[in-house]
Amino acid sequence: MVQDTVMPNPATAPKPNAYPEMEAKESHARRVLASNVQGLMAQNGSLNSNVKLSNASGVSIATLSRVMSMHTAATLDTITRLAAAFGLEPHQLLMPNLDAAGPHATQEISAEDRVLLAKFKALAGELRDR
Structure with missing residues (x-):
């Protein structure tokens, strides 16, 4: 008795990820x-x-939901529109540790710079109150 062998269909077979580092990034x-x-x-x-x-951005609610749930890669147009709505440059939305309270800088600043920033903010508040 001869058994039939079933050949896998290459079109439907799972494809190994050839670029795992890129997928992680x-x-x-x-x-x-x-x-x-x-x-933000x-x-x-x-x-x-x-x-x-x-x-504000012109990005559909469906696209926003997919971006925020990480179900899709955002296009450059989407990132640009979202950044503009927040008054930012597109690259800033892709910066890890973006400080949402002061998004023009990241949270990764030195302790010395934090002291200077606090002094500047205090001085600005004093000037504003005059």
Whole structure:
């Protein structure tokens, strides 16, 4: 008795990831983008919902949901529109440790720079109160 052998269909067979390092970097970038957008939304009352951010940026609510749940890689156009809504440059949304309270700098600054920044903020507050 001869048994039939079934050959796997190459079109439907799972493909091994030829670039695991690239996949890890893409996953990291998605996490950073989602985290930064969520942090910025939490800090900005006028953009604190998907509807508000969608209206301000022109990015659909569905795309926002996919970006924030990391289900899709955002296009450059999407990142540019989101950044503009927050008054940022596109690359800033991809910076790990973006300080949502002061997004023009990252949280990774020296202790000496933090002291100078605190003094500057205090001085600015004094000048504003005059």
